[in-house]
Amino acid sequence: MSQEASAQAPVIELAGATKRFRSARGGVHTAVRDLNLTVGPGEFVAVVGPTGCGKSTTLSLVSGLEPPSEGRALVHGRPVDGIPAGVGYMFQNDAVLPWRSVLDNVATGPRYRGASKADARAKARDWVERVGLGGFEGYYPHQLSGGMRKRVALAQTLVNEPSVLLMDEPFSALDVQTRGLMQDELLRLWSGSGAAVVFVTHDLEEALVLADRVVVMTAGPATIKSTFTVPLERPRDAEEVRLTPEFLAIYREVWESLREEVQITRERGAGRAA
Known part of the structure; x- marks a missing residue:
């Protein structure tokens, strides 16, 4: 992402966004809480977090498929009150x-x-x-x-x-080789388009291969735990970039943050099973 793009007004903005749902038993389930996130024009942001933490709900707030229970979701500076144009x-x-x-x-x-x-x-x-x-x-x-x-x-x-591209684990069902090809294809087609991208994935490698920034979400009810800038030059080759020392260094740094949340989710699951 260029300095010029980063200086422009954000295309996507979540400000204190919280989403609650009614549970099957009549209670209230908080999917995400107090989300604060901006994405600039031409910026590629990947969102990672443990299973069931609310990553897809975050996309739903941006797309207008779900309204926030609290806070704001804006696209091009306008509150999202339906599916935004573009x-x-x-x-x-x-x-x-x-x-x-x-x-x-x-x-x-x-x-x-x-x-x-x-x-x-x-x-x-x-x-x-x-x-x-x-x-x-x-x-x-x-x-x-x-x-x-x-x-x-x-x-x-x-x-x-589109000026905003939302992607919810689009390549997760593909085999490893085909997935790498599709990652390269996405980077090639997105490059120069100016579209702001939010890409949800369970795969940390995929997030780092694709993104300018990686956002780590906490175990549910999710909020943003940390954000990492990916120091890898563009254009990138999806397979070759994984072998560089820079990739391995940022992978270790992000995984250290993500690992804690994955462990919390596993422990919660084990406690329910018991």
């Missing part, structure tokens, strides 16, 4: 429509936003090429591998040129 959301389970071809899946977003069929398909064709699926435009999802489906999902999200 937000792209990529989930763990892709939203590829099985009855539509690759091309028509990617064209769905532009069509929904009012583009003519011809313009939407032209834009979709360009993005299908960009994600490396040229020649597969007429294929249907059941004819694609898991990695190819993820490429379709990525094209579906990026074809709308």
Whole structure:
């Protein structure tokens, strides 16, 4: 991220954001509490934390899928009171429509936003090429591998040129090699777009490979425990960067913070089982 970008007003801001849900037994469950986070234009922030700590809830507050119980969620300086314009959301389970071809899946977003069929398909064709699926435009999802489906999902999200990109463990179901390829693909396509990214993952290596900053969340009810700047130059190769001394040093530093929260979650789970 450039100094110019960091000096601009944040694209995403959570200020004292807390989210509570009604539990099945009629009580109140606090998913996240007092979240304070800003993400600037063109900045890539990864969020890590123990299982069930509220990482996905954090994305829901930014996307407008859930309103905060307390505090504020803002996108482009405006309170989030619905799904904000310019937000792209990529989930763990892709939203590829099985009855539509690759091309028509990617064209769905532009069509929904009012583009003519011809313009939407032209834009979709360009993005299908960009994600490396040229020649597969007429294929249907059941004819694609898991990695190819993820490429379709990525094209579906990026074809709308979002200014905010929210990603909830999008590559977690892929094998290790395919996951590395998709990480490289994401970095290549995001670079220069100016989009602010919040990427939720359980995989600390993935977070460090991709992000400018890594946010560590506490065991639930989660708040932000610490934030680390990733001192790795861009552009990055997802596989090669893992072998550098700089990567190993920042990995140890972040893991020391994260490990404590993972241990707390494990101990809580063991106590409930007993």
